[in-house]
Amino acid sequence: MSDQPTDDELAAALRALRIEQPTAGVNKLHASLLAAHTTWLVSQKRTHKILQREQLLLGTNTGSSKPGAKSNAPEYRLNQLLDVSKLSKKIDVKDFGKPKGKGIVLTEPVKQGETVWKEDPFIFAATWEVLDHVHRGNACAHCISQIKPGSSLIMTCPGSRLPDAPRPCSVRFCSRLCLQRAVTHPLICTAQNPSIIPLLLLSRELQWQALLALATCAARIVLATDELDQREAFEIYQSLAYVEPGSALWKQIIRPTEAQVQKGYDVYKAALVDTKDEQSALLRKTLKTAVPLPENMHKELFTPEGYRRGIARMNLNLEQNGGLHALHSHLNHSCDPNVSAKHVEQRTALSRLSVISHRDLEAGEELTISYVDPSHPVHARRLNLRAWGIPHCDCKQCTDQEKELKDKGEWVDETTANSTAVPAAVAPTADGSDPMPQKDLDNLEGEIKQHLGFF
Template sequence: MGVVPTDNELTGTVRSLRTSNSGLGIPKLLATLLSSQPEWSVSEKRLRKVIQRLKSEEETNFHPTSSLNSALDVSKYSNKLKPILFGPEKGKGLVATQDIDAGEVLWREDPFVYAPPWEIYEAQMAGTASWQDETRSNLTKGKGTSNKLGDESPLSKDAIWDTYRSFATLRNDQRWSHTSENDLARSQLENTFRRLHTVLINALYLQHSESQEDVTFDSTNTGSIPAPSRSAAHTKQLKRLLRVPIPEATLNSLFSWDGLMEGLGKMSLNLEAHGGLFPLHSHLNHACRPNVSIRHISPDGSTNSILHSPNPSRITVIAASLIPAGVELVVSYVDPSLDLRSRRRELRAWDFGICQCGRCLEEENSNSNTEHPEISGNRTKIEGGDERDVGQLEDELRGFLSV
């Protein structure tokens, strides 16, 4: 009589066999199991129960898939760290391969997918900043065409954009004195600015094949962004494309739970309110006691204003404390100066779950009033003798008001 394996032994072996032989049914899987473990005695009924339990675990496993990027050359950034895969729940991360001193610059990185900082919009509207791709004119000009600004059509996209920048700067000029003549001139400038803004939007929407004579200074529709101008053939083609069903694989990658978690993992959640996806920086996991800091440093070494620097999207990763070899590099996705409940609430808004980092667990254990892992807190009596948690009430109000 063979040896009866324990549940843990049988489950582990069956899990690995199902991974390498996903197309086998239960009878063939049992034969494969007994051939790999000839000393075992396992019935088909027991094997079915183990497989049912494994399928149930797989259905309730909400962890997104994660794998290391073989195309990412970490050595070009730093030789003091390496990416590793912790597991299905935590995913990827960065670990120090050498001792790192506090204040040491670990690496500088430009974004793989760029998104401008939020403050650029206000600067653009005020006419104090211009955010444009320097390769824009090179991409729009064809071979054999002139690159002189004077040779451009007065209604070309480049010419309109340059004129718009000049108007925006003049519009923001604070040296206008409040005289009747200047007030009238300023009013006329505002009307011209709005018309020019409409023409600019129209020009950016126009197709390259369409005639630029279609762009007109329409003074009647300046309050909203106009609809893009499309030819009948283009509209017909668009309707035909919209009737094509989206592949199931694409829908699953975008709207499944795994796709949602992958999208959340690609977000930049550092304290610097700055967008963009960075290949190596995206490996950094969260901890409420971070050991690295992300900075946007101007060429002069300051961090006050990066809007006008040559590389405003470049980040610099600096060690915030001593990092021994083998320790993971972590950043804080929220303000680390917040208390336990506030930090966990901010992380919960990103579907992060309950933070179980070392600092949170220490504060949770040291706070005798903490009766729920998400709520630290001060209880108060309300009329009628009911006890309500102030933090719980605050969370309910925030959820009701969507703030």
Template sequence: MTAPSEAQIVEAVTAKLTGSQGKTVPEAELARLLATLELENDWTDVSAKRFHSVLSKNALVDSASTASTATNGGASAGAGAAGSKKKKKSKTDAGVPRSFIDANVSIPAGVRAHYFDSVKGKGLVASRSFAEGELVFTEEAYIATPPPEAFDQVSSGELCAQCFLPVSSAPVQLAIKNCGKCKVRFCTSACARTAMATHHTLLCTELNPAAKPLVQLVQSQKWQSLHCVARSLARLLSTLTPHNNGMGKQSREQDDLIAAYGDFETVHARLSSFATVSELERRSRNPGWATEKASFEGILAEAYTALCNALDPYAEPRTSAPHPDPHHVQLDLIDAVKTRKGQIKDLFTYASFLKLLGRANVNMEKFGGLYSVHSFLNHSCAPNVQIRHVPERGILASMKVAALALRPIAKDEELVISYIDPTTRLGRRQLVLYRDYCFGPCTCPKCVQELKEVGLQYDPAKNSVKTFLDSVARKSNPDPHAAAAVDPSLEEELRASLGF
């Protein structure tokens, strides 16, 4: 990877503008252009500030477009949010993941947020056209959780506990940071700062010994969704810890932490906006759930207890201790805002725990992160966008994604990805989407055409979802024994679909 000179930056941008409608770059498009050039040219160490400075110096920035873009984007988000308030839950919507548009999510230029209805929820729509292969947006995980196979390497300090890249690949070896209490390490000061401000202060088994059973359960079961829940709650509660609210920090430092990672209300709203459904609803749709129910309910209870003991500020062992935990949540900060205590108590009920697990499993990207913008993307078996992981230091980064146009996308067209392998047979796709993502039947153009070919058309007034999916399975797969030979085993499917 190379750090480009000013001349190289100007040359690359000019080449991009050649043949386009304008001779300058709209300011709102600078972040996307920089990300595109970094991907294409293997650049490194080009900050957004430097990029803007170089382009401004060479009269390549159209700053006049900023105000109109911001106005249009804000109007779109506002319309979506307003629409969500008018939607009422239908009796037929039971078990459908619920989501809403968080107005604080920064939507990339060129796309807008849109709220469709109470069943489909939120989505992204193109506000301009995109060419095939064009970068739509890049994004880093809002909640970063390592892939299951990396848990042990993170705990041993081999991989950074924030970005999950090898610590040995750190750009500056002197910048490597150790936790100081446990074996966890961070490859840069930025990773260390983010981790300590969003999760590690509460999940370090030395700073918070009560977290040890939870961390051990995550590691032993390779339970990615439970880890995601733990880091989500830790990010929320970290806004109320001494680390983020004192410990010698000046008011400017505290303001910087809030600006970078949000306050309690901001984080709570962001986490709540992700599509949410009870994990029991997901599990009950699994064909093998009746067989596995007792054993999984046992481990769910164990996980719930471990999570509460680790993080709940009102857990009995913590409230009865003679001295307050110096690294945990400060109760006076909870009491400072009237609504916080009720929200926190609600989060640590068993019903909420099941919803948090369901939220993690429905929204996690394949490597495990929760992404604010990525979570807006709805499914189609004929997608127009694909998600790729962005290489950093020559390594495929697990917690940074890029959305690329698979084909030309017209203005006002919805941006969609495929949650599953779109080459899978029709009956299989319909079952997995209904079971793992709690929606269906899928009526994307590809599915409608394939349903038509087997003589089926979904009519919610005439068919229940389960009855229709049974019909799809029978008609699209006349030889179930052949399908059984190629499908994964029940045990593997159970573990994958339940977040293990």
């Protein structure tokens, strides 16, 4: 059996491969494409055409980087309700204007190794391996710390006691406090809200963390029990940077095909809005304690356009372990970052982030993390950064390396030359990365998994 993929399917497959193989030439990508899709009949010429259309050829520069160029920079707004001083007196939020957006600057000097701030996640949508751990009841479904066997503090999900649940819920919480704080769980629980099951299955099948994260954000806002808390939660959500659905940037950052994005909308709405028939009595009781959702919030969360902005918000702001943080999401990228975010409170609150400085820093300096592996060559970094809505990184690190390669005659530009060979100098320094882009790779990969005993 062989078949012809549509242009959209081909583009989605090539975007995923490009992220895995940021320095591969057309020949190599074409070979990987056919290896991954053994029934596809695709010529190398067609692969080249789609790579060109999607601006995935090595050397592609999509950034006119004109300040204010609408389709070339994520949209953003400042969080009007965020009190930064509550988290740390050492920092402030600064609006740099487009295309850069907002960022975080120091208000006082900090020393190398100093913790600049600590922050619990707004929501946490764990990666699949960690989620398996949670679903087996081995990690707390709220703070994701390891559950100590035999601990007298362990609480089970109230949904685990529902007799008619189509899919029982076996998650556990490390303490009563975590159970109380797990305010999004009733809508994400397979026993209390069976309508969530198709969403969980789809996001898992496509390894699409953004969909689950968005549902968790919506659950957080829908289930808020007082108006101020709801307004604050919505403000955090709404002030996350996003890209306009349908823009060139949108295509660069969204991995699933158009049909998958649409299917995602259907299961998302079915799970959170049209759940009435399938809700357990327990969930209905919880929903009664929530404040009504104002029209503007409903619109931003649940219209097709709002949903698409939401997916982009998740893509641009989730940290690599699946946490979404009100303040951490402000940190801009640098290929030479000066802070990193770490999960250091392993025993008590594994999902809590600590932002720690790499070197002595002056007041006024902007704090930055790296959204991609800073040890990768410049081509690889720039291609991977496009998934973060950064069309073309022009930082000192990148321009210096580009110049160095050009001086040595080793610069590859597939958009002007027909060369598809990649010289050794730009071969990846690390082997294939995860198909999902990962923010802040300086953060030890799998820090959380490691603590939970994966390796």
